[in-house]
Amino acid sequence: xxxxxxxxxxxxxxxxxxxxxxxxxxxxxxxxxxxxxxxxxxxxxxxxxxxxxxxxxxxxxxxxxxxxxxxxxxxxxxxxxxxxxxxxxxxxxxxxxxxxxxxxxxxxxxxxxxxxxxxxxxxxxxxxxxxxxxxxxxxxxxxxxxxxxxxxxxxxxxxxxxxxxxxxxxxxxxxxxxxxxxxxxxxxxxxxxxxxxxxxxxxxxxxxxxxxxxxxxxxxxxx
Numbered sequence: 001x002x003x004x005x006x007x008x009x010x011x012x013x014x015x016x017x018x019x020x021x022x023x024x025x026x027x028x029x030x031x032x033x034x035x036x037x038x039x040x041x042x043x044x045x046x047x048x049x050x051x052x053x054x055x056x057x058x059x060x061x062x063x064x065x066x067x068x069x070x071x072x073x074x075x076x077x078x079x080x081x082x083x084x085x086x087x088x089x090x091x092x093x094x095x096x097x098x099x100x101x102x103x104x105x106x107x108x109x110x111x112x113x114x115x116x117x118x119x120x121x122x123x124x125x126x127x128x129x130x131x132x133x134x135x136x137x138x139x140x141x142x143x144x145x146x147x148x149x150x151x152x153x154x155x156x157x158x159x160x161x162x163x164x165x166x167x168x169x170x171x172x173x174x175x176x177x178x179x180x181x182x183x184x185x186x187x188x189x190x191x192x193x194x195x196x197x198x199x200x201x202x203x204x205x206x207x208x209x210x211x212x213x214x215x216x217x218x219x220x221x222x223x
Contacts, residue, residue, distance in 0.1 A: 008172035011195020027077035051196035052174030054146025095215035150184035178205035
C-alpha cells in the first residue's frame, strides 16, 4: 500500500524544454568557457548524463573541485534558470497537477523534489501556482545530500510519516532519480519518459516500472 509518492520536478512534473542546458550555457560562459569548444562540448555531455544530480555537485566535478569557481558557476546557473522561469518559460508536464491532486484524494502524500536550490525551487513553484500543491517540497540542502543519495526520499518519509520505505513510490525522468529510489528502499521506482533519460538508462539504473508520463502513475498505483 503506497502512502507517499516522491516526485521529481524538472522533466517529470515540470517541462524542461532545454532550460537546464540554457542556464548551464550561461553559467559556463561566465567562467570563460566558450560554446563550441571541446571543453564546453564535454561539459554539456556530462551535464546531460548527470541530469537529476545536485547542481553544485555537478559544477564541483566540472571545475576540478575548485570550490570558489563551483559556487560562482552554481550561482550563475541558478540566476539564469530563475530568469528563464520568471520569463514564463516554465510550464507543467501535461496532467501533472491532476495526478498530484488525484493521489492526494486517495490519501497519498506527495513530495516534490529537485536538484536545484530552495530559492530556484520556490521560484518554479510560484510561477506554476504550485506553492501549496504538494504536501512537502525538498531540495538537497534541506535533506542533507542530493541525488543519487537516498536522503531526499528518506527525509520525505520522516516528514510525512509513511509507515515503511516500501510504502513509498518514487518517480522521475533520470537515472539519478532511479538510483535514489533504489537506495532508499522504495517499493516502486518508476521512470518516466518525458525528460532527460530514455528507457534503457532508466531500466539500467533500476527502474521497477517505466511510464510514458507521470499521468500514468495513479493507474500504476491502483493495481
